[in-house]
Amino acid sequence: MTETAIADHGMVGDLQTAALITTDGSVDWFCCPRFDSPSVFGALLDDERGGRFSVHPVGTEYETKQMYHPDTAALITRFFTADGVGEVVDFMPPLDERATDNHRLVRLLRCVRGRMKFELEVAPRFGYGRVPHTVDVSAGGVVFSTDDVALTLHVVREPDDERLAEAQIHDGDVRGTVTLTAGQVRGLVLESAAEGRPREIRVAEVERLFDETVAFWRSWLARSTYRGRWREIVERAAITLKLMTYAPTGGLVAAPTMGLPEQVGGERNWDYRYTWVRDASFSVYALLGLGFVEEAEQFGAWLGRRIREGGAGEGRPLNIMYRIDGSSDLKEDLLEHWSGYRGSRPVRVGNGAAEQLQLDIYGEALDSLYVADLAGLTVPHRGWAGLAGVLDWVTEHWDQPEEGIWETRGGRQAFTYGRLMCWVALDRGIRLASEHGRPAQVDRWRDARDRIYEQIMARGWNTTRKAFVQHYDTDVLDSSLLRMPMAGFIAPRDPMWLSTLDAMESELVTDSLVYRYDPGASPDGLRGSEGTFSLCSFTWVGALARAGRLDQARQAFEKMLTYANHVGLYSEEIALTGEQIGNFPQAFTHLALIDAALTLDAALDRAEPGAVHRAVSVHSVQLGGLRV
Template sequence: MTETVTRETAISEHGIIGDLQTAALVTTDGSIDWFCWPRFDSPAVFGALLDDEVGGHFRIHPAGTSYTCKQMYLPDTAVLVTRFFSEAGLGQVVDFMPPAGDTATDRHRIVRIVQCVRGRMTFEVDVAPRFDYGRHPHRLEVTDNGVAFVAGSQRLTLHIVREPEDERLADVRAEDSNLLGTLSLVAGQTRGVVLESDADGPPREVRLREVQALLDETIAYWRSWVARSTYTGRWREDVNRSAITLKLMTYAPSGGIVAAPTAALPEQIGGERNWDYRYTWVRDASFSVHALLKLGMTDEAARFGTWLGDRIRERLASDSGPLNIMYRIDGSSDLKEDVLDHWRGYRGSAPVRIGNGAAEQLQLDIYGEALDSVYAGVRAGLPLPHQGWTATSRVLDWLAENWDQPEEGIWETRGGREPFTYGRVMCWVAFDRGIRMALEHGRPASVDRWRAERDRIYQQVMERGFHPTRRAFVQHYNTDVLDSSLLRMPTVGFVDGRDPLWLSTLTAMDDELVTDSLVYRYDPDASPDGLRGSEGTFSLCTFAYVDALTRAGRLNEARTAFEKMLTYGNHVGLYSEEIALTGEQIGNFPQAFTHLALIDAAVTLDAALDGRSPR
């Protein structure tokens, strides 16, 4: 993909690198314009994605010449290569973060290997960190081997990668609070820089053999991980890239999975739907685990199961009622929503929100998603320990008393509580999976009570959730509005994919929510959600539509819709939350919801095309 050089880079013009504790976004022009340190949910150090003037950046690109750019991943890895083409030569920057391990640490490394492949190239290096979203000033400590950026107790150190014979290749200078430099190379030369947080000492001289060893180890890690996938279907490259992306959004020390590594990217350019997604949603993480389980990835399910079990036991110990819908990646619950008034936002989309005020909403569907992923893990061979089962039983006993009440629903609307149909369906799933585990594994449980509540939910949804005039299941019992969250009804087994009630629902959605295979969540004009403005089509729902078409036996339409949706992925196969009318990607990026749904749709459709029954 060719890129015209610009400082306001489109959301889709990024790749992602990460070390399983935090992540960075790299533009097709070689700029790191989003990086939070030391964790996904920590303040940004580089935030030019949301405000190029005050957000901070780390740029490496050719100096003083016109050029075009292309970007790729090394196959089956999270190692990103940005290539620069000019009349003077061909150069590239190889970006990666060595995995940081399972113990929480402030030490993270961004390795940027700079190479001249053909001709001659001079690269400009521009490092401008802005600590704590630009609210904390810093000073520079410059040495012959690099520079340290110091803000109070926080310290970022830039080491120069070089060999003894070429010390004059690098020209580095401080300007205000930034580091500027040039790196002149001829064909075959390789140099670079390493940005390290919480380094043990001052900037040091780094040799090529050291960064090459880090690169080799990082490539080996990712290829070994991807090799565990059992998926061998038609869309293997897309599925593998989505799996790697989900893994990159996993916080290894806790097993929590963030919904996205970014904050405040708008669902409508210039609008107010700008949310912080750098947290672990029970729903999103459960979906992610379920998708990875379909690929044979059980370790992630086990780690998330531990994370989820800890949250359940904390709530039960304090007798504080239901689970929060989201938490920080370490399981803490302080997600107070605030606004960065000094940031202009992506393309002027303000407010720039950090934290998330929806954290304590009542969303009953999360219990179904959580229990569905636990059940899938148990079926895949993961243990069902006594302590975990006891906590699960107590949650279901609580749900038996509380499922039949209004709630905020899956989309976190701010327009008040309603008896959402999807929430009821997922409560049915929670009881159904709990009953199955109890019976299949001989666990003590209030099975008769759970069965009675499960059946009550089923009858209630069939009587009140299906609108006779619309001939469709609707968003909640007090409306006739359609809602594409209900596309998951056949996926979870609440209805058969060819049931007449479901087929008429799918037809109604075809007419109202689907536009050239892309799917809206709902019509906000018909169902006020407490927010101004509109939004694009929701990519999770588009892939869920593919799954629903498949289960309805409409395979040709399903395959066409799937292939169309793949054209909206960016140049390296990444997806944000939504697609605008212009076809551009909008919303937080990359989005776990979208990538897990791609995996789900690919697995289901592939099985159906091969004549196998979708699970």
């Protein structure tokens, strides 16, 4: 067998961890108890040694379809056979910040029509497949145990059903079958509660859990203020982002997966189960744009804690990423015993880029706090004292080489985007200080801000290319600079900017898809190539809309929607074949989708005389001011 295609998955989660489930009904990625814990099921990265939790029809050919229960994160995988129709309903009851030890993955089996025999296999591989486990079977279910972790499998059944104790146990795996007729419902619940004992769970109890989970997601989604043209896809992106938020701290993981390749067979196989300052800052724009103020406030608190702690590498105020609990031990290691997704090695756990200097994070953090301030989320006194210290550091250190937004491993450079975002950090700090009368070295900040502006215009602009370029010693184009007009650094219809857009279109854009930089230049110091970067593709849409190229922007956006998978999820990149590659689902991509939709909606509304303005008020403030 080979690993299931990245796009052939849906995701469920409980706001502390998540499971990826294939269109064939197999859980082939699940880390417990947290996003960044070692995997229990990892067949996504090694079909033979990774482990899985599979449910599918047996003894007959079948076809499958997968969907989300409307407006929720409950996933339904449907099976169609000659004898009937069945389905598996997967969900995880959400946990709040106080509950951290009772993760439940619920798998309900239902026969919809006719008759169906399901085959079940629970084959955990703890500790990335490196830790052996024991199996204890009882009438109510099974306990899988290691020295550090125990998972309890409860049976969902009625009193007159055949007992799971008659299932087969082989090398620590549990296999069994269950035959259902139309209307019957049975299932399994995998639980991580400490000292959990297997018990028979009645169908009515699990159906109540399902109803409560549905009510949670629909109540949460009802807070959305988005009423634009792409409501279904935008709301699915919002649910996906919520699923990747760690409730106890408010941190947002970049993706719930690790090791998925940016080129199948290549070495760009990173661990994304951590909170990047950049990604989480971008989430503030998207969440406030949809009316989710509470989530934006939680990230502000998370960022504030990181600033108050300080003490990052090389004396700088912030690391570029942290574990979801705020700790910074992300030592990178290799899982030599795993083959990797379709042979893509090495499989990396941890992330060595955590030690890099990436100056852009300060601009993204300050911009997000400024946007939050516009929405009424004012930085408290202790937070301001920390921010002022950060900006003092930026004032002293902005003019130095760095690794840049793309986490290059080929040496430090004077990246234009890093300088741009240092300008943003100082500009937003000046505005916050002035608008709230906060004490600050505003004159020094203003002087540094203006020097950055002059340097970018003099050295970031390449007269031969007639475009802004990746760094001062190259003529390579870089799509991170699509954010220049969004940040307010340059007018969206400035001739220099329109010339840059034209240059990018001729070199980085293929139909609606956008590369991060010239794919032939390989400035990141690694072998091989990569696909187009979906974050950049959606950012391209926003840049076109701001430049007044509305028809082109709308067409590019609609084309990007065709690259979503069957349930509206996106990975990091798109391969030459149109296949989704990279870690999945990717927070960056869904954030950019939301921002593109809001930006395009607002631009189209303004272009329609007498039209009702559908853009949410907070985003309208952004569009009317700095973020055009």
